[in-house]
Amino acid sequence: DARVTQTPRHKVTEMGQEVTMRCQPILGHNTVFWYRQTMMQGLELLAYFRNRAPLDDSGMPKDRFSAEMPDATLATLKIQPSEPRDSAVYFCASGLDPGGLSGNTIYFGEGSWLTVV
Amino acid sequence: TQLLEQSPQFLSIQEGENLTVYCNSSSVFSSLQWYRQEPGEGPVLLVTVVTGGEVKKLKRLTFQFGDARKDSSLHITAAQPGDTGLYLCADVPDSGGGADGLTFGKGTHLIIQP
Numbered sequence: 001d002a003r004v005t006q007t008p009r010h011k012v013t014e015m016g017q018e019v020t021m022r023c024q025p026i027l028g029h030n031t032v033f034w035y036r037q038t039m040m041q042g043l044e045l046l047a048y049f050r051n052r053a054p055l056d057d058s059g060m061p062k063d064r065f066s067a068e069m070p071d072a073t074l075a076t077l078k079i080q081p082s083e084p085r086d087s088a089v090y091f092c093a094s095g096l097d098p099g100g101l102s103g104n105t106i107y108f109g110e111g112s113w114l115t116v117v
Numbered sequence: 118t119q120l121l122e123q124s125p126q127f128l129s130i131q132e133g134e135n136l137t138v139y140c141n142s143s144s145v146f147s148s149l150q151w152y153r154q155e156p157g158e159g160p161v162l163l164v165t166v167v168t169g170g171e172v173k174k175l176k177r178l179t180f181q182f183g184d185a186r187k188d189s190s191l192h193i194t195a196a197q198p199g200d201t202g203l204y205l206c207a208d209v210p211d212s213g214g215g216a217d218g219l220t221f222g223k224g225t226h227l228i229i230q231p
Contacts, residue, residue: 041223042205045218106162109159
């Protein structure tokens, strides 16, 4: 059963530390998204890639966040330095040419729960 | 920037009751998706609606897309505890290659009590 895999599932870290979250998209999917979910803001799009190329990271604080896709099987989201306000659930999602015209959907991972103290 | 408003924000009802939750947009949807998110999991797609006035059914769930494609509703008949979760609506960009991400509402937190 193909699924998006995220690690770590849970992370507690101290303010100022570097945090790296990893995502393995579903094999064959060419589009990868990073979302952040909080109670206050809901699900927010941080960045996405198509065919490993970054297309939009306007939702991401540039000074401390970075997203990369070193190969087709791995996407990473890094926060350096981390701050308490970064505490949230970070979701990775992947799809094959998703969108209204194609009718293809995206599939979410189970999320990485980050707490920065 | 499109704003998606979902209501109610929280809803707790008894098993067997019926309920409706709503999703409204400040602008016309390209197409709209409804997701359910269970605790500790990522959102899972329930349905996609594209055409104004469209009605889709998924077992006890009925999804309706407004004629003007600016609103949608989800009706659950005879709710079960397994229906508990966060129900999210999302605007799906009509961008051909699909490179744009979904814009989500903040969701309706639904609790069905046995």
